[in-house]
Amino acid sequence: MSRSKLPLTESHEIFRASARRFCESECAPNQRVWEKDGGVPRAVWQRAGELGFLCPRVGENYGGFDADFLYSAIVAEEQARAGVMAPTLSQSDIVASYIAAYGSEMQKRALLPHIAAGTAFGALALDGKMTARREGQHYVLNGGTNFVVGGVDAHFVIVAAKTGEESTLFVVETGKTEGLGKSKAIKKLGQAASGTIDLVFENVRLPSATLLGDHEGLGTAQIAARRTEERLLAAVAGIAAIERALQITTEYVKERRAFKQRIIDFQNTRFRLAEAKTEAVALRIFLERCLRDHLGGTLDPSDAAALHYAAAQTQCAIVDDCVQLHGGYGYILDYAIARMWTDGRLAKILACTDETVRDIVAHK
Numbered sequence: 001m002s003r004s005k006l007p008l009t010e011s012h013e014i015f016r017a018s019a020r021r022f023c024e025s026e027c028a029p030n031q032r033v034w035e036k037d038g039g040v041p042r043a044v045w046q047r048a049g050e051l052g053f054l055c056p057r058v059g060e061n062y063g064g065f066d067a068d069f070l071y072s073a074i075v076a077e078e079q080a081r082a083g084v085m086a087p088t089l090s091q092s093d094i095v096a097s098y099i100a101a102y103g104s105e106m107q108k109r110a111l112l113p114h115i116a117a118g119t120a121f122g123a124l125a126l127d128g129k130m131t132a133r134r135e136g137q138h139y140v141l142n143g144g145t146n147f148v149v150g151g152v153d154a155h156f157v158i159v160a161a162k163t164g165e166e167s168t169l170f171v172v173e174t175g176k177t178e179g180l181g182k183s184k185a186i187k188k189l190g191q192a193a194s195g196t197i198d199l200v201f202e203n204v205r206l207p208s209a210t211l212l213g214d215h216e217g218l219g220t221a222q223i224a225a226r227r228t229e230e231r232l233l234a235a236v237a238g239i240a241a242i243e244r245a246l247q248i249t250t251e252y253v254k255e256r257r258a259f260k261q262r263i264i265d266f267q268n269t270r271f272r273l274a275e276a277k278t279e280a281v282a283l284r285i286f287l288e289r290c291l292r293d294h295l296g297g298t299l300d301p302s303d304a305a306a307l308h309y310a311a312a313q314t315q316c317a318i319v320d321d322c323v324q325l326h327g328g329y330g331y332i333l334d335y336a337i338a339r340m341w342t343d344g345r346l347a348k349i350l351a352c353t354d355e356t357v358r359d360i361v362a363h364k
Contacts, residue, residue: 006070006288007295015052016074022051023082031085035192038185039153040087042118049118054092058100062108063116069229069294076233080240083336085343086193090233091150095122097229098158098169102213102222107171111156123154125199126223130161132168132206139163139170139211141204152185152195158212159201160219167219169212172204179204190342228301230351231308232290238311238347239287241340242280242318246273248336249322256327269325276318283311302364305357312347312354319344 026047034040048054056071058064076090096115099107099122114120128145141161148157151174159170174180181200188196213222250273253263263269290307293299319340323330330337348354 004288006291008070012070012074015056015071016078018051019053019075019078020082022048022053023078023084027079027084027087028082031083031193034086038192039195040193044087045118045121047118048087048089049116053089054118055096055112055116057093058096058112058116062100062112063114064096064112069232070291072229072233073236073291076236077240080237081244083244083340085191088150088194090237091123092116092118092121094226094230094233095124095158097226098124098212098222099171101226102169102218103171104209106209107212111171114155120155121150121153123148123150123157125151125157126160126169128160128199130159130201132161132163132170134163134208134216135205137208139206139208141170141172141201141206144198144200146198147186147196148199149194149196151182151197151199157199159199160223163216166217167223168216169219169222170206170210171212172206172210177204177206189345190339191346224301227351228299228304229294231304231357232294234347234351235283235287235290235304235307235311238308238315238344239280239283241344241347242276242283242311242315245315245319245322245337245340246276246280248340249273249325252329252337253325258327263325272321272325276321279314279318283307283314286310300364302361305360308351309354309357309361312350315344315347 026044052065053075055064056067057069059066072090072093075093079089092115096112099111111120115122125145125148128143130141130143130145132139132141141159143161145159151157154174157172157174159172160167161170172180174182179202181202183198186196186198253269256263286307290299290303293303319337322337323341326335326337329335332338
């Protein structure tokens with residue numbers, strides 16, 4: 001965030017330096033191994049917890065340090081800047097925000113300290129076809145949900161299920177819940193270390209204390225409120241990825257030669273990089289405006305949706321152009337730009353599809 005107009009303090013910059021060291025030295029060198037293994041060792045999550053990267057905004061009495069949203073943005077940015085897809089640090093932050101905002105005191109004390117410490121990991125299952133029927137002091141859940149990111153290692157999942165006409169959120173433990181079925185890890189185009197699965201619920205009985213919120217029917221509003229922050233963090237990561245792709249590609253075209261000159265010496269190369277740089281700068285200005293508005297409590301959700309859409313579209317387009325400028329080497333997974341292409345395609349689907357966020361902007 002060079003030349004930033006954000007209210008960044010010395011504490012923010014110390015935190016950024018720590019996050020950068022962790023991502024560059026402890027995570028980036030191990031990405032290919034973790035992708036092959038399909039997950040990240042527990043010790044890495046615990047190390048992230050020790051350093052305060054998992055739930056910085058959670059209150060001190062629950063294991064965090066009651067930080068502002070910029071700390072969450074810094075973690076997302078430094079992870080993307082280092083090309084680190086796993087561990088999915090921001091996911092713990094997002095999951096914890098549901099518990100912190102809507103959980104009972106019992107739920108907060110049972111879950112938040114463990115999420116912050118990296119000894120428990122949560123996932124979101126909010127887009128499936130689930131129903132919940134009340135039976136006395138229990139709810140019976142049936143249905144299924146797809147593409148649960150981090151579900152392989154998750155100790156609990158926040159599930160959205162229909163209770164009548166409205167949606168309700170529940171906290172479901174994955175290890176000892178009878179009737180809960182988990183698929184094998186899904187093979188994906190990229191981000192292989194994230195451990196994505198499908199879940200099936202067959203007459204799963206949950207105590208009423210697992211409900212997230214004061215009463216039934218709050219799920220849709222709860223999800224909508226949290227999506228704004230999720231889209232902001234996705235945009236932070238996307239814009240950092242754009243800047244990383246430009247840096248990698250600029251270095252490459254200055255060294256690679258064709259037809260007796262450097263690739264950078266071709267006018268087409270310089271023009272495309274100039275266009276991409278301009279788009280990246282414009283996006284960062286929009287991002288910082290949205291972050292300032294969010295800190296002040298005035299961010300319009302449609303602006304967050306517009307930012308998310310623009311960042312995802314631009315990320316995919318620029319990374320694709322950078323692959324082209326690498327020539328054949330851009331198609332080889334030993335090159336960082338190729339992995340950015342496969343990993344980055346998720347941007348148009350993450351935190352709701354492009355079609356959904358465009359509809360939000362259109363309604364506004």
